[in-house]
Amino acid sequence: METLIKKNQAEKQLGLGILIVVIGSVFLLRNSGIDIPRWILSWHTIMLGAGLWIGYRRNFQGGGWLALTIIGAIFTLKHIVVFDFELSRITTALVLIALGLYVILKPKKVTTFKNYGQANQSDFKDLNS
Incomplete structure (x- = not known):
């Protein structure tokens, strides 16, 4: 259990580190005079990235990440x-x-009902006596 927690923490640190490096690189390129489009560091692109990141972290289960991703992608x-x-x-x-x-x-x-009640079968032979 402890190794799973350490692995999770290491993945979070890696993701955060990559995010900071990317944002810093974009700022460096923009300040160096290279033409970087304004939409790269806008709120909707950050929303798109956050939606994809949350989806990845939760194995794309649920709908919260999808809503963030769609709204960010549209804008x-x-x-x-x-x-x-x-x-x-x-x-x-x-x-x-x-x-x-x-x-x-x-x-x-897929929910299968095969073997669904076999573990809890009751024996009603005592009631018939």
Whole structure:
């Protein structure tokens, strides 16, 4: 149990360290005169990253991470321009496609009732006597 806690702590430190290095690198590149788009360090990109990180930490179970990711992705895609084409035109379609893929590919929870009551079978022979 103790090794599991230490492993969890080491993973948290690694993730936090990587995040700090990435943010520092972006600030360094921006202050060096290299043109870094403004959307990289905006609130919606941070929300997108937080949603993906929470999803990864929880094995993509639950819906909280998905809500953060979708909201962050919608606002981030509105600011991205690729080859003079604004992605905001197709943001809704991309979100619907991603949501559909999630519904298709999410792990199935199968509940089987095989052997469901065999462990707790009662013997009613005493009642019939």
